[in-house]
Amino acid sequence: MNAPAAALSPRVAAFLAEPYVATLTTLRPDGSPHVVAVRFTWDAAAGLARVLTVATTRKARNLLARPGGRAALCQVDGYRWVTLEGSAMVSDDPPRVAEAVRRYTERYFSPPPAPPGRVVLEIAVHRLTQLNI
Template structure:
């Protein structure tokens, strides 16, 4: 079973797979994902991040001055992967940055990590959210 995904600016609609209960549970329970962004020189920048996943979208909180944020300003396409390589869960999407923190997302980070995603981690450095709607999944070795 597939469900409708985002509608692209050119009017076409992508489709995304319905995720299995085990994948949904991992997205809800696992603490870390690997976020891959692209540096200005074209090389990959991979970093572990805390995340929440809701309705086809990954949310990642970070300092506004982070390398990943600078990379996204030049190239917004990203990949996110859960840590278990035996049963891969990899998502591709286009990230957007926002200084707005939707209350349900803030609550989800608090529930999952006992952490205020809006709170600065360094003096004088603001926080932002990366919003990554899934464009494509790689699940158990199959691109979908």
């Protein structure tokens, strides 16, 4: 089951709404971690974190190689941090990509780049950890 919005304290929800970047961790085919900085959005009602990218990136290829594989996003500001973990999928479905673009534009106050081959990584969050929030 995805992390319900009710499970978040108002402070955590406010922190996840701030326009920070996060690190995204996925696993390479050999099992080693791949960590990159990304912009993302958090949909508390759906329990989904979304990352826009291109299908040929290492992060997308890692998830395509392991459908339903695990991923983690960690947003940090000084000594405050929240990590969202869950199973992830890659989608090129136009309505899903459009929803990710809409949420990104709202959170970061400008639209994301629109490269060819754009996809959305959706993480169904099952675990949330935090510090100093």
